[in-house]
Amino acid sequence: MWRFSNQNKAWKRKALVLLLQFYRKTRNFGIFAPEFIKLTLQKFLISLNLNQDVPFLFVAIAVGWGTGLIAVIFHDLIDFVHFIFFGSLKGSFELTGLGEYWMFLIPILPAAGGLIVGLYNTYIAKSKPGHGLAAVIKAVAQNEGKLPRWDWLHRTFTSVISIGTGGGGGREAPIAQVGAIIGSMVGQILRFSPDRMRTLLGCGAAAGLASVFNAPIGGVMFAIEVILGDFTVKTFSPIVVASVIGTVVSRSFLGNSPTFQSPDYTLVSNIELIFYFILGVLSGFSAVAFIKVFYIIEEKFIELRERHTLPPWAIPAIGGLLTGVIGIWFPGVFGYTYEVIDKAVKGTESWTNLIGVYVFKPITAGLTIGSGGSGGTFAPAMKMGAMLGGMFGSLVHFIFPTFTATSGAYALVGMGAVTAGVMRAPLTVILILFEVTGKYEIVLPIMFAAVTATLIARVSYRHSMETYVLEKEGVRVGYGIALSVAENISILEVLRTNFVQFSEVTRAEKIINIFHNTSDTTYFVTNEAGGFRGVITLDEMRLLLSEGMIAGLIAEDFCNKEVPVLYETSRLDEALKYFEIGDYDALPVVSKKTNKLIGIVKHDTAFAYYRRQLKFYSEDGTSFK
Known part of the structure; x- marks a missing residue:
C-alpha cells in the first residue's frame, strides 16, 4: 500500500493552511467578493474623510x-x-x-x-x-x-x-x-x-x-x-x-408623463369642501367594505385549501376563472389597465361601469390574491375610489352645477381617499396624487377627503389591509416595532438606577462642571422629596453655555419639564413609541403613587433588549422562552 512520505505530509498541511486562509477571506462576502476588496474600499472611503x-x-x-x-x-x-x-x-x-x-x-x-x-x-x-x-x-x-x-x-x-x-x-x-x-x-x-x-x-x-x-x-x-x-x-x-x-x-x-391624465382642476367654491368631506366619509366606509369583502373571500379559499378537496396548485385557477367571468362585462376590474380610472377622472365613464367596477373590484381582488394568485391591493383600492368619486361627483354636479367641479375632480379625490382608508396612509396618498397629477389645487380637497376617510375607517374597523393578516398571525405592529412582543415586556426589565441626578436647587456652575466630566447627555432633576421635576439635555446645556451670565441660575430655572413620563406599570412598547417619535436619549420612570423618580430607561438599552427578546418569539409571535 502506498503511504505519504514526510514531504507529502508537509505539502498536505501547507495546502490545508492555504485553503483555510482562502475560506476565511471569502466566507463573509462569497468567492467573488473577498475580504480584501472590502478593506480596500473602506480605506478609500476613509481617505476621502467623508461622514460615515x-x-x-x-x-x-x-x-x-x-x-x-x-x-x-x-x-x-x-x-x-x-x-x-x-x-x-x-x-x-x-x-x-x-x-x-x-x-x-x-x-x-x-x-x-x-x-x-x-x-x-x-x-x-x-x-x-x-x-x-x-x-x-x-x-x-x-x-x-x-x-x-x-x-x-x-x-x-x-x-x-x-x-x-x-x-x-x-x-x-x-x-x-x-x-x-x-x-x-x-x-x-x-x-x-x-x-x-x-x-x-x-x-x-x-x-x-x-x-x-x-x-x-x-x-x-x-x-x-x-x-x-x-x-x-x-x-x-x-x-x-x-x-x-x-x-x-x-x-x-x-417617459415622464403623469400616471393619470387628469383635466385642469380648480376649487370652484369653498363650499365644495363640504362635499369633499362627505366624499371622505363615504370613502372611509367603502375602504372598510373593501377590506372585509377581500378577507371574507380569502378565508373561503383558505378553507377550501385546508379541506384538501383540490390540489393547491389548482385553486388560483378557480379564482382566475371567476375573475374572468366578471371581466366579460366589466373589463375595468382587470389589473393590467388603468383605463377605467382615466375615463372616470375625465368624466367620460358610463354609470354602468362606475357601479360595476365599484362593486366588483374588491371581489376580483379577493378572488385573484385570496386564491393564491399574485398582485397588490393598492390599484384595486384606487379603482374602487375613482368609481365612488365619479358617481358622487356626477350627482353633486347635477344638483349644484354652479359651485361644484365636474365629476372627474371627485373621481380623482375619491381614488385617493379610499386608498388612504384601505392603507391607513393619508400622507402617502396626498403626495402621490399631487405628483401624478402635477396640480397643486388638488392638495386641499384630497387632504380633506383622505384624512377624513382614514379617521372614519380607523374608527369603524381597527384593521388596515396589512395589519389584518398580521394580527391574524399574532403579530401587532406599529412605529416600526412588533407591539405584540414589546407590550409583553415590563419597563422594569430595562430600568437603570445609575444616572446623573440633580436637585432642583443645584447651581448652574456645578451642572456645567459635571457636564464636562461625564459622558451622559441627559440629566434628571428632582425636588427635595425625590419627586421628578424635569430633565436637562444637550439642548439646555447649549443654551446655558451660550449665555454670558449664569450666576444665580439653578437647575429648576432651565430644566425641561415637558417630557414624557413612564411609570413602573408601563410596558416597553410605550417607551419604544416615544423613542421613535421623539428625539429622546433617556426617559424617566416615576412612581405613580409618590411621583418619585425610581429610575430611567435609555434609548439604546431599550431597543437592544427588545431585539434580544425578538429571538425568543416564534414566527407567529408567541413566546417560547
Missing part, C-alpha cells in the same frame, strides 16, 4: 437603481404577457371573422394565469400564498429587516403572470415588495446592522413605488408611513436618494 453616512448613501443609490431597473422590466413584461394572452386571441378571432365572440373566452385567460402561478408556487418556489407588504412590515418589526433573498425573483414572475393574464391585483405593491427584498438582500450580503437593514428595505420599497407612479416624494412617504413607521431623520436621507434614483431610471425608459 455618505458611503451608506452609495449603497442606497445602488438599491434605488436596481429596483428602478426591475420596475421597468416588470412593467414591460406585464404588457408583453397581456399582449400574448389577450392581443393574440383577439387578433386570431378578428382574422376569422368571429371578433365579437372572443370575449366569451376571456375567463380562460386569467384561469390559465392562475394555473401557472399555482404550479410555480407549488413546485418551483415551494411557497404558500401570502401578502407581500404584510411580510415586509413583519420583517421590519420582528426580523431585523431580513427577507428571503431570492423571493424577489419568485414575486416578479408570479405577479407578471397573474396581472398580465387578467388577474384582479395591482402592480404597485408587488414592485414595492420586490424593491424591499432587494434592499434587504443587499443589506444581508454586506452584513449591515439591523437598523441599516431596515433602512435599505425602506429604500427598496420607496424606489419601487416611486418607479411605478413616477412619484419620488410619494415613494418616500410610503416607505416611512406604511413600511417602516419611522419618521426619524437618520432613515430619511437614504430613502430619498433611493426613491429619486428609482424614479430617474424609470423615467429614462418609460
Whole structure:
C-alpha cells in the first residue's frame, strides 16, 4: 500500500493552511467578493474623510437603481404577457371573422394565469400564498429587516403572470415588495446592522413605488408611513436618494408623463369642501367594505385549501376563472389597465361601469390574491375610489352645477381617499396624487377627503389591509416595532438606577462642571422629596453655555419639564413609541403613587433588549422562552 512520505505530509498541511486562509477571506462576502476588496474600499472611503453616512448613501443609490431597473422590466413584461394572452386571441378571432365572440373566452385567460402561478408556487418556489407588504412590515418589526433573498425573483414572475393574464391585483405593491427584498438582500450580503437593514428595505420599497407612479416624494412617504413607521431623520436621507434614483431610471425608459391624465382642476367654491368631506366619509366606509369583502373571500379559499378537496396548485385557477367571468362585462376590474380610472377622472365613464367596477373590484381582488394568485391591493383600492368619486361627483354636479367641479375632480379625490382608508396612509396618498397629477389645487380637497376617510375607517374597523393578516398571525405592529412582543415586556426589565441626578436647587456652575466630566447627555432633576421635576439635555446645556451670565441660575430655572413620563406599570412598547417619535436619549420612570423618580430607561438599552427578546418569539409571535 502506498503511504505519504514526510514531504507529502508537509505539502498536505501547507495546502490545508492555504485553503483555510482562502475560506476565511471569502466566507463573509462569497468567492467573488473577498475580504480584501472590502478593506480596500473602506480605506478609500476613509481617505476621502467623508461622514460615515455618505458611503451608506452609495449603497442606497445602488438599491434605488436596481429596483428602478426591475420596475421597468416588470412593467414591460406585464404588457408583453397581456399582449400574448389577450392581443393574440383577439387578433386570431378578428382574422376569422368571429371578433365579437372572443370575449366569451376571456375567463380562460386569467384561469390559465392562475394555473401557472399555482404550479410555480407549488413546485418551483415551494411557497404558500401570502401578502407581500404584510411580510415586509413583519420583517421590519420582528426580523431585523431580513427577507428571503431570492423571493424577489419568485414575486416578479408570479405577479407578471397573474396581472398580465387578467388577474384582479395591482402592480404597485408587488414592485414595492420586490424593491424591499432587494434592499434587504443587499443589506444581508454586506452584513449591515439591523437598523441599516431596515433602512435599505425602506429604500427598496420607496424606489419601487416611486418607479411605478413616477412619484419620488410619494415613494418616500410610503416607505416611512406604511413600511417602516419611522419618521426619524437618520432613515430619511437614504430613502430619498433611493426613491429619486428609482424614479430617474424609470423615467429614462418609460417617459415622464403623469400616471393619470387628469383635466385642469380648480376649487370652484369653498363650499365644495363640504362635499369633499362627505366624499371622505363615504370613502372611509367603502375602504372598510373593501377590506372585509377581500378577507371574507380569502378565508373561503383558505378553507377550501385546508379541506384538501383540490390540489393547491389548482385553486388560483378557480379564482382566475371567476375573475374572468366578471371581466366579460366589466373589463375595468382587470389589473393590467388603468383605463377605467382615466375615463372616470375625465368624466367620460358610463354609470354602468362606475357601479360595476365599484362593486366588483374588491371581489376580483379577493378572488385573484385570496386564491393564491399574485398582485397588490393598492390599484384595486384606487379603482374602487375613482368609481365612488365619479358617481358622487356626477350627482353633486347635477344638483349644484354652479359651485361644484365636474365629476372627474371627485373621481380623482375619491381614488385617493379610499386608498388612504384601505392603507391607513393619508400622507402617502396626498403626495402621490399631487405628483401624478402635477396640480397643486388638488392638495386641499384630497387632504380633506383622505384624512377624513382614514379617521372614519380607523374608527369603524381597527384593521388596515396589512395589519389584518398580521394580527391574524399574532403579530401587532406599529412605529416600526412588533407591539405584540414589546407590550409583553415590563419597563422594569430595562430600568437603570445609575444616572446623573440633580436637585432642583443645584447651581448652574456645578451642572456645567459635571457636564464636562461625564459622558451622559441627559440629566434628571428632582425636588427635595425625590419627586421628578424635569430633565436637562444637550439642548439646555447649549443654551446655558451660550449665555454670558449664569450666576444665580439653578437647575429648576432651565430644566425641561415637558417630557414624557413612564411609570413602573408601563410596558416597553410605550417607551419604544416615544423613542421613535421623539428625539429622546433617556426617559424617566416615576412612581405613580409618590411621583418619585425610581429610575430611567435609555434609548439604546431599550431597543437592544427588545431585539434580544425578538429571538425568543416564534414566527407567529408567541413566546417560547
